[in-house]
Amino acid sequence: MSEGPEAGGQGAEEPGGRAGTPRGGFLNWALWGAALVGVAAVVYIIAQASSNQPGTPSAPGQSATRAAEGFAGKFKRPDQPTPPPDYVFYDDAGKAMKLADLKGKVVVMNIWATWCAPCKVEMPTLAKLQAAYKGQPVEVVAVSIDTVEDAAKARLFIAQNDPLKFYHDREKKMPFKLVPMAPGAPTTVVYGKDGLEVGRVEGEADWASPEARAVVDAALAAG
Missing domain, CATH: 3.40.30.10 (Glutaredoxin)
Incomplete structure (x- = not known):
């Protein structure tokens, strides 16, 4: 009688004959996704900070218009x-x-x-x-x-x-x-x-x- 696949090994088939998602691959995709979200957040914060810096001059006539x-x-x-x-x-x-x-x-x-x-x-x-x-x-x-x-x-x-x-x-x-x-x-x-x-x-x-x-x-x- 032939031996079955090792428990927890890569390439194990799910019931119905479909190949299961490799655990290592899923973990890599999750890490890459988190990194991309983090980069986007940093870029947004830098952009906001640069557009709201104290002392940024108003457009000509803006203060007078508000008054x-x-x-x-x-x-x-x-x-x-x-x-x-x-x-x-x-x-x-x-x-x-x-x-x-x-x-x-x-x-x-x-x-x-x-x-x-x-x-x-x-x-x-x-x-x-x-x-x-x-x-x-x-x-x-x-x-x-x-x-x-x-x-x-x-x-x-x-x-x-x-x-x-x-x-x-x-x-x-x-x-x-x-x-x-x-x-x-x-x-x-x-x-x-x-x-x-x-x-x-x-x-x-x-x-x-x-x-x-x-x-x-x-x-x-x-x-």
């Missing part, structure tokens, strides 16, 4: 231009006044408070806007809605943002008097020389930006 989109996306023009609210607030000397008293000027009225972090961040940009229009009929009116007890703190903060002046809404009602109402602080409304609203920004904005200046320039030119 323009930021302000333009925030600035909203009214469907129907409305006059400012018939509401009393107080100037630095404690004299009662209304926004209508400033008719004939382009007014940038900002509602803010010392407890409002975004308000304090954008305030220097409003100061720069006011400085840029020195001698022109443009008035940045930053109206504090701080309590009477915090008025001194608000006054000190405005003094640090020259040439802005201190204005105070003692009853804290200006946000509710606007049409439509302001959703919160900061809210900044631009009025033309005719006393009608040109547009507004709800939230923080860079009022020293060229886009903000363009809004004021257009209001000045409107006459």
